[in-house]
Amino acid sequence: MLFHVRMDVAIPHDLEPNHREDLVATERKRALELQHTGVWRHLWRVVGCYSNISIFDVDTNDGLHAILESLPLYPYMTIEVTPLAQHPSDVSVAVGPR
Amino acid sequence: MLFHVRMDVAIPHDLEPNHREDLVATERKRALELQHTGVWRHLWRVVGCYSNISIFDVDTNDGLHAILESLPLYPYMTIEVTPLAQHPSDVSVAVGPR
Amino acid sequence: MLFHVRMDVAIPHDLEPNHREDLVATERKRALELQHTGVWRHLWRVVGCYSNISIFDVDTNDGLHAILESLPLYPYMTIEVTPLAQHPSDVSVAVGPR
Amino acid sequence: MLFHVRMDVAIPHDLEPNHREDLVATERKRALELQHTGVWRHLWRVVGCYSNISIFDVDTNDGLHAILESLPLYPYMTIEVTPLAQHPSDVSVAVGPR
Amino acid sequence: MLFHVRMDVAIPHDLEPNHREDLVATERKRALELQHTGVWRHLWRVVGCYSNISIFDVDTNDGLHAILESLPLYPYMTIEVTPLAQHPSDVSVAVGPR
Amino acid sequence: MLFHVRMDVAIPHDLEPNHREDLVATERKRALELQHTGVWRHLWRVVGCYSNISIFDVDTNDGLHAILESLPLYPYMTIEVTPLAQHPSDVSVAVGPR
Amino acid sequence: MLFHVRMDVAIPHDLEPNHREDLVATERKRALELQHTGVWRHLWRVVGCYSNISIFDVDTNDGLHAILESLPLYPYMTIEVTPLAQHPSDVSVAVGPR
Amino acid sequence: MLFHVRMDVAIPHDLEPNHREDLVATERKRALELQHTGVWRHLWRVVGCYSNISIFDVDTNDGLHAILESLPLYPYMTIEVTPLAQHPSDVSVAVGPR
Amino acid sequence: MLFHVRMDVAIPHDLEPNHREDLVATERKRALELQHTGVWRHLWRVVGCYSNISIFDVDTNDGLHAILESLPLYPYMTIEVTPLAQHPSDVSVAVGPR
Amino acid sequence: MLFHVRMDVAIPHDLEPNHREDLVATERKRALELQHTGVWRHLWRVVGCYSNISIFDVDTNDGLHAILESLPLYPYMTIEVTPLAQHPSDVSVAVGPR
Numbered sequence: 003m004l005f006h007v008r009m010d011v012a013i014p015h016d017l018e019p020n021h022r023e024d025l026v027a028t029e030r031k032r033a034l035e036l037q038h039t040g041v042w043r044h045l046w047r048v049v050g051c052y053s054n055i056s057i058f059d060v061d062t063n064d065g066l067h068a069i070l071e072s073l074p075l076y077p078y079m080t081i082e083v084t085p086l087a088q089h090p091s092d093v094s095v096a097v098g099p100r
Numbered sequence: 101m102l103f104h105v106r107m108d109v110a111i112p113h114d115l116e117p118n119h120r121e122d123l124v125a126t127e128r129k130r131a132l133e134l135q136h137t138g139v140w141r142h143l144w145r146v147v148g149c150y151s152n153i154s155i156f157d158v159d160t161n162d163g164l165h166a167i168l169e170s171l172p173l174y175p176y177m178t179i180e181v182t183p184l185a186q187h188p189s190d191v192s193v194a195v196g197p198r
Numbered sequence: 199m200l201f202h203v204r205m206d207v208a209i210p211h212d213l214e215p216n217h218r219e220d221l222v223a224t225e226r227k228r229a230l231e232l233q234h235t236g237v238w239r240h241l242w243r244v245v246g247c248y249s250n251i252s253i254f255d256v257d258t259n260d261g262l263h264a265i266l267e268s269l270p271l272y273p274y275m276t277i278e279v280t281p282l283a284q285h286p287s288d289v290s291v292a293v294g295p296r
Numbered sequence: 297m298l299f300h301v302r303m304d305v306a307i308p309h310d311l312e313p314n315h316r317e318d319l320v321a322t323e324r325k326r327a328l329e330l331q332h333t334g335v336w337r338h339l340w341r342v343v344g345c346y347s348n349i350s351i352f353d354v355d356t357n358d359g360l361h362a363i364l365e366s367l368p369l370y371p372y373m374t375i376e377v378t379p380l381a382q383h384p385s386d387v388s389v390a391v392g393p394r
Numbered sequence: 395m396l397f398h399v400r401m402d403v404a405i406p407h408d409l410e411p412n413h414r415e416d417l418v419a420t421e422r423k424r425a426l427e428l429q430h431t432g433v434w435r436h437l438w439r440v441v442g443c444y445s446n447i448s449i450f451d452v453d454t455n456d457g458l459h460a461i462l463e464s465l466p467l468y469p470y471m472t473i474e475v476t477p478l479a480q481h482p483s484d485v486s487v488a489v490g491p492r
Numbered sequence: 493m494l495f496h497v498r499m500d501v502a503i504p505h506d507l508e509p510n511h512r513e514d515l516v517a518t519e520r521k522r523a524l525e526l527q528h529t530g531v532w533r534h535l536w537r538v539v540g541c542y543s544n545i546s547i548f549d550v551d552t553n554d555g556l557h558a559i560l561e562s563l564p565l566y567p568y569m570t571i572e573v574t575p576l577a578q579h580p581s582d583v584s585v586a587v588g589p590r
Numbered sequence: 591m592l593f594h595v596r597m598d599v600a601i602p603h604d605l606e607p608n609h610r611e612d613l614v615a616t617e618r619k620r621a622l623e624l625q626h627t628g629v630w631r632h633l634w635r636v637v638g639c640y641s642n643i644s645i646f647d648v649d650t651n652d653g654l655h656a657i658l659e660s661l662p663l664y665p666y667m668t669i670e671v672t673p674l675a676q677h678p679s680d681v682s683v684a685v686g687p688r
Numbered sequence: 689m690l691f692h693v694r695m696d697v698a699i700p701h702d703l704e705p706n707h708r709e710d711l712v713a714t715e716r717k718r719a720l721e722l723q724h725t726g727v728w729r730h731l732w733r734v735v736g737c738y739s740n741i742s743i744f745d746v747d748t749n750d751g752l753h754a755i756l757e758s759l760p761l762y763p764y765m766t767i768e769v770t771p772l773a774q775h776p777s778d779v780s781v782a783v784g785p786r
Numbered sequence: 787m788l789f790h791v792r793m794d795v796a797i798p799h800d801l802e803p804n805h806r807e808d809l810v811a812t813e814r815k816r817a818l819e820l821q822h823t824g825v826w827r828h829l830w831r832v833v834g835c836y837s838n839i840s841i842f843d844v845d846t847n848d849g850l851h852a853i854l855e856s857l858p859l860y861p862y863m864t865i866e867v868t869p870l871a872q873h874p875s876d877v878s879v880a881v882g883p884r
Numbered sequence: 885m886l887f888h889v890r891m892d893v894a895i896p897h898d899l900e901p902n903h904r905e906d907l908v909a910t911e912r913k914r915a916l917e918l919q920h921t922g923v924w925r926h927l928w929r930v931v932g933c934y935s936n937i938s939i940f941d942v943d944t945n946d947g948l949h950a951i952l953e954s955l956p957l958y959p960y961m962t963i964e965v966t967p968l969a970q971h972p973s974d975v976s977v978a979v980g981p982r
Contacts, residue, residue: 003259004144005281006153007344014309015896015959030189037191044142044155045191046102046184049949050889050963054187055104057142063199067283067343077309081344085201085281086144087263089152091128093135093143101945103967105834112799113210113273147263148203148277161885165833165969175799179834183887183967185949200340202349211406211469226385233387240338240351241387242298242380245459246399246473250383251300253338282340285348287324289331289339297455299477301540308505357395361479361539371505375540379397379477381459396536398545407602407665422581429583436534436547437583438494438576441655442595442669446579447496449534478536481544483520485527485535493651495673497736504701553591557675557735567701571736575593575673577655592732594741603798603861618777625779632730632743633779634690634772637851638791638865642775643692645730674732677740679716681723681731689847691869693932700897749787753871753931763897767932771789771869773851788928790937814973821975828926828939829975830886830968838971839888841926870928873936875912877919877927 003059004043005066006084010053013078028074041069057086101157102141103164104182108151111176126172139167155184199255200239201262202280206249209274224270237265253282297353298337299360300378304347307372322368335363351380395451396435397458398476402445405470420466433461449478493549494533495556496574500543503568518564531559547576591647592631593654594672598641601666616662629657645674689745690729691752692770696739699764714760727755743772787843788827789850790868794837797862812858825853841870885941886925887948888966892935895960910956923951939968 013022036042044057060066070081088095111120134140142155158164168179186193209218232238240253256262266277284291307316330336338351354360364375382389405414428434436449452458462473480487503512526532534547550556560571578585601610624630632645648654658669676683699708722728730743746752756767774781797806820826828841844850854865872879895904918924926939942948952963970977 005259006144006146015899017309033189034191037189045187045189046104047187047949048104049183049185049945050952050965055182055184063201063281063343064283066281067341070344083281083344084153085147085259085262085279086153087147087260089143089145091131091143093132103945113213115799145263147259148266148279161833161887161967162969164967165831168834181834181967183945183948183965185946202340202342211409229385230387233385241383241385242300243383243459244300245379245381245455246462246475251378251380280349281343282349283343285339285341287327287331287339289328299455311505357397357477357539358479360477361537364540377477377540379455379458379475381456398536398538407605425581426583429581437579437581438496439579439655440496441575441577441651442658442671447574447576476545477539478545479539481535481537483523483527483535485524495651507701553593553673553735554675556673557733560736573673573736575651575654575671577652594732594734603801621777622779625777633775633777634692635775635851636692637771637773637847638854638867643770643772672741673735674741675735677731677733679719679731681720691847703897749789749869749931750871752869753929756932769869769932771847771850771867773848790928790930817973818975821973829971829973830888831971832888833967833969839966839968868937869931870937871931873927873929875915875919875927877916 003061004086005058005060006086007056007058007066007070008048008053008082009056009075010051010080011075011078012052012080013075025074025078032073036069101159102184103156103158104184105154105156105164105168106146106151106180107154107173108149108178109173109176110150110178111173123172123176130171134167199257200282201254201256202282203252203254203262203266204244204249204278205252205271206247206276207271207274208248208276209271221270221274228269232265297355298380299352299354300380301350301352301360301364302342302347302376303350303369304345304374305369305372306346306374307369319368319372326367330363395453396478397450397452398478399448399450399458399462400440400445400474401448401467402443402472403467403470404444404472405467417466417470424465428461493551494576495548495550496576497546497548497560498538498543498572499546499565500541500570501565501568502542502570503565515564515568522563526559591649592674593646593648594674595644595646595654595658596636596641596670597644597663598639598668599663599666600640600668601663613662613666620661624657689747690772691744691746692772693742693744693752693756694734694739694768695742695761696737696766697761697764698738698766699761711760711764718759722755787845788870789842789844790870791840791842791850791854792832792837792866793840793859794835794864795859795862796836796864797859809858809862816857820853885943886968887940887942888968889938889940889948889952890930890935890964891938891957892933892962893957893960894934894962895957907956907960914955918951 013025033042033045037045041059042056043059044055046055047053048055058066058069060069066083070076070083073079111123131140131143135143139157140154141157142153144153145151146153156164156167158167164181168174168181171177209221229238229241233241237255238252239255240251242251243249244251254262254265256265262279266272266279269275307319327336327339331339335353336350337353338349340349341347342349352360352363354363360377364370364377367373405417425434425437429437433451434448435451436447438447439445440447450458450461452461458475462468462475465471503515523532523535527535531549532546533549534545536545537543538545548556548559550559556573560566560573563569601613621630621633625633629647630644631647632643634643635641636643646654646657648657654671658664658671661667699711719728719731723731727745728742729745730741732741733739734741744752744755746755752769756762756769759765797809817826817829821829825843826840827843828839830839831837832839842850842853844853850867854860854867857863895907915924915927919927923941924938925941926937928937929935930937940948940951942951948965952958952965955961
């Protein structure tokens with residue numbers, strides 16, 4: 003089950019620099035792990051912004067929230083979640099006229 | 101080069117029904133073609149809306165505009181285009197610590 | 199899996215009156231059916247608006263979209279879907295300190 | 297009398313950590329109490345956000361404000377209240393054609 | 395129990411003139427009745443707009459919705475309802491320091 | 493001459509607590525005075541918000557600004573002023589058909 | 591007493607052309623009259639828009655609403671009114687340090 | 689050449705009080721000077737806000753920016769500039785029917 | 787003197803097709819003329835929209851409004867004008883450190 | 885390939901002054917370099933704002949993001965990127981009727 007997720011990051015400028023670096027590094031590690039498991043299907047940078055647009059593949063809403071809440075940068079992100087459905091013209095599912 | 105595209109469709113309710121059906125059918129055909137060529141990489145329905153979120157893979161901005169403008173439903177859509185870049189934590193490009 | 203859904207209805211004022219009445223009557227019938235099956239868990243009127251706020255309980259995003267799209271008033275509604283998760287302080291799931 | 301309430305929490309990042317923990321713990325305790333009394337009828341987490349969507353059942357507007365104002369996290373929340381009415385198609389009240 | 399209500403009227407310009415006049419006249423009659431019963435406590439014109447700001451005094455949310463829905467111009471109005479509570483500095487209720 | 497005024501209060505969370513208490517106490521005193529003189533005709537709390545909706549009765553715009561600017565919490569409020577006029581259906585002024 | 595007024599004009603494109611011309615001509619005549627009386631103190635065109643920004647000098651809110659409502663294009667305008675006060679640094683009123 | 693300028697002032701509450709007073713005093717002095725030269729044609733306070741609405745008369749866009757940037761409060765203001773043109777119904781330029 | 791202008795075109799879908807074609811053709815002719823004179827310095831299409839972003843070089847605000855108002859599609863466009871000034875880091879004007 | 889970029893700068897008022905000066909100076913140097921290479925084609929100041937509107941000419945989205953992210957003021961800017969395409973009425977590409 004796919005969800006479109008946009009994350010906008012805004013780390014306070016007076017956060018202790020080491021803490022900031024740690025957060026960013028562990029965030030990256032966590033993102034790689036979640037991509038390896040197949041849960042975090044796509045991850046793109048929005049040009050010009052400290053933001054990403056992602057596609058998650060999860061079984062439940064609760065599962066998705068647990069993942070997002072576990073991200074190290076979660077306290078500093080504004081997250082917008084949009085549920086996706088199969089499009090009738092998606093070539094991978096379309097077989098005949100409709 | 102990837103672009104995130106959201107299309108919201110609003111066909112006037114007094115459009116002639118046959119014309120409407122034709123538009124939707126040719127739109128679907130065109131969407132399938134563009135997916136087969138690899139230009140229209142992803143196509144998802146936004147749950148609860150006559151809208152889609154799509155990922156296009158094109159060589160130029162001009163190429164993307166020409167494709168969008170060629171869609172049969174183009175006159176009845178509001179389209180928002182967001183350029184995407186590779187994310188440093190994208191697993192397909194990430195190799196070492198960063 | 200729960201979803202928060204707000205539907206704002208805007209039937210064009212020049213729609214043929216009989217057609218309008220039919221739409222509203224079949225919409226009502228469909229809403230009752232979906233409540234009986236347990237899929238449409240809650241249905242409230244927003245005071246002062248031709249709008250409702252609802253809670254749906256479905257297995258998948260695709261299931262939710264199929265239901266919403268099947269509503270007779272679907273072409274005349276603006277729908278906003280918000281995925282819900284269990285709240286850690288929800289009394290029905292909370293057992294101990296947290 | 298039902299009210300739809302959305303609460304978005306934004307605790308300042310430089311709040312003293314112990315004070316923060318206390319706030320969150322007492323907020324949770326208070327939420328459980330209010331659910332036991334039946335006033336706080338539903339409490340859901342918005343996926344991806346430090347926010348909840350709730351349904352309150354109170355006798356008066358004054359009663360609702362007193363409850364919201366008494367929440368420990370009240371100074372750090374943006375709250376939006378929407379009055380709800382019975383929907384004519386609500387299955388629990390609908391008996392005949394309408 | 396008080397509610398703040400703003401009504402913005404937008405009658406379609408192609409509505410049949412006699413029908414329009416009837417609507418406005420019966421709206422006015424209904425507004426006077428509801429003021430006489432004490433339910434519609436205040437009614438002000440917003441300067442420069444076909445809009446009013448009103449205060450309603452009702453026992454329940456359902457009562458308020460029934461009244462608003464019964465207004466002849468209801469189909470052509472956008473209505474925003476804000477629940478009000480007693481203010482701690484309201485002179486009619488304040489008695490001592492607080 | 494009536495004006496509709498909404499005040500949203502946002503006192504910075506790091507303001508010195510005694511200073512805060514003083515501000516709130518003198519604000520309350522000032523609000524009571526202005527109600528006694530008849531200038532501040534109505535004062536309501538917006539449910540769930542540190543906000544009020546008020547009606548002021550003043551002779552001039554300058555008079556209104558002087559009053560608002562004199563409020564102790566003025567530096568911490570966002571204020572929106574809407575001029576009101578007599579509504580043709582206001583029962584206190586309506587005498588015959590119109 | 592000064593008010594800042596912005597008027598955005600949107601005449602429906604299917605309005606009968608002669609009626610439209612009449613409206614615009616009588617609007618112009620009325621605007622000239624009101625400027626001669628000194629009530630409509632300033633009238634500027636917003637570059638690129640069918641809009642004006644104006645300053646009105648009136649004795650009361652009711653007086654302002656009566657004038658705006660009397661404009662021939664009133665049914666086709668969105669009007670936003672902002673009450674103005676003397677600025678402490680306005681050279682025409684400033685006499686000494688402040 | 690006229691420009692409509694709105695300035696909203698937001699001085700951080702933790703700015704050193706003497707520095708703040710200096711800023712406000714020099715801002716006032718500068719505003720008076722610019723009014724004497726005829727560049728700052730009108731200056732009004734927006735009722736209830738730490739904001740002004742002004743009309744500037746300058747020869748070029750560069751001239752306007754240089755003036756605004758030179759204001760002592762410039763770093764603490766949000767400024768919105770709207771270019772104005774002569775209105776065809778402006779009484780000072782209108783001579784005949786149009 | 788440069789101005790940034792964005793034009794969003796929305797021709798009503800029920801406009802007579804020949805009239806529409808004429809409008810678009812004369813608009814194009816006019817755009818070419820204005821580019822030849824140097825007034826319309828840049829003209830770009832916004833990808834995915836029936837919109838353009840343009841740079842105009844004019845002597846006065848009145849001159850700019852006269853040009854925009856003369857465009858055949860003017861009645862069907864929403865236009866937003868932003869005055870531009872020389873940037874201190876613009877390479878064509880920058881000569882030394884600043 | 886052209887992109888329209890708007891950058892709004894908001895440097896925190898409590899940033900260390902020397903650090904601020906350094907940032908602004910290196911930003912300027914970097915802007916000049918990028919203009920010399922032809923990548924940063926146009927750079928304009930928005931009148932009244934600490935903002936610029938720019939046109940970039942790059943080969944890819946990734947190239948554009950790398951450039952923007954490398955700007956010294958990047959952490960303090962809100963950037964909005966709009967992809968541009970050739971306009972059919974652009975005089976530099978238009979040759980015949982269309």
